[in-house]
Amino acid sequence: MSVPALIPFKPRNPKTRLSCVLELPEREKFAQMMLCDVVVAAREAGCEPFLLGTEPFSFNGLPVIVDPGGLNESINTYLEKNSGSLLIIMADVALASGPAIRRLITTKADMAIVPGTGGGTNAIYLSSADRFRVSYYGMSFEKHLRIAEECGLSCEVVDSFLIHTDIDEREDLVELLIHGKGMSSRYLHELGFVLSADKGRVRVVRDTSGTE
């Protein structure tokens, strides 16, 4: 049975922390390419993706729920009204794969969660949506574990590097360039991004000489 997959998405001025390496139109396109990658992975896992946004927009024919409220408020409004299973996955986990998402939605627990970089939350699977409420922003992973406990839900923490990796800052592009197989990493390559392996950690640099 197919699991609905809610993906919050902000089409306008997304990924501001990448402004140092991407112009606004590039950031918008890059965010869309990452969303495409997440949608493909969710479908491969057997999910039915739909988008949640604060204003009307259309994207590849996907169903869109418009709610002008904040992220937590609008997701919680949705949760209250839905008793079935649900995956909530962020639009910037561009490395997410079908098998990685399968591990979440096949959990034996009441819910499964994948933390994001810096203690955030990148994906939550709920066997019964209306038994949980979300509290994103800041170190939401610990908050979500606490809420699960308060709600009496068993919770599996799924150990996935691919879903753990959210793409917010320049340094995150490294992992996407190394491991990405989808549209977003292809787009970065097109824009001239390459890996630079000096001393210490690998970094990304943008070579614009060939992209004009």
Add this chain to the structure above:
Amino acid sequence: MSVPALIPFKPRNPKTRLSCVLELPEREKFAQMMLCDVVVAAREAGCEPFLLGTEPFSFNGLPVIVDPGGLNESINTYLEKNSGSLLIIMADVALASGPAIRRLITTKADMAIVPGTGGGTNAIYLSSADRFRVSYYGMSFEKHLRIAEECGLSCEVVDSFLIHTDIDEREDLVELLIHGKGMSSRYLHELGFVLSADKGRVRVVRDTSGTE
């Protein structure tokens, strides 16, 4: 049947990229605490850990192989002489857990691998050690996939955030403080490290006021 787990370890002046936040004796102790965490996880997974170093040292009664050669040379010398199964795991993957390591050593492929931050290699499981050779340093993950292919070995890439996370730089301490349950994260807490959640990504700061 127990799988031998080779852990390369450098007791003297380790983790130089953490010099900005840790004094030399602290770095040495921190490296040992991380090693302890890896040893505990490996044993929990059913492995028998032993250490590989360039000079004689003793550590909690673990067997130590001393080889003054470089990392690749000394591991490859060991591989050539051993036809059984083997896990090679880095001493700084302090978040590694028993279940995460189990996923490697129970692979159905000839070998399994977990990439590290920036395209390195944090763990390799070989069902027959002498059929493979390692090539660490730089972006070794891609190199190891290529060597697997050259050697005719099927290879599973295991998607584990816990083993992917190696602790080399200050920013890596964030994930250890958030997710660590072992001795190394406890030691960081003792040293006064705390998380700081300002705008953007979470960072670590060291509060030395209470640790003198």
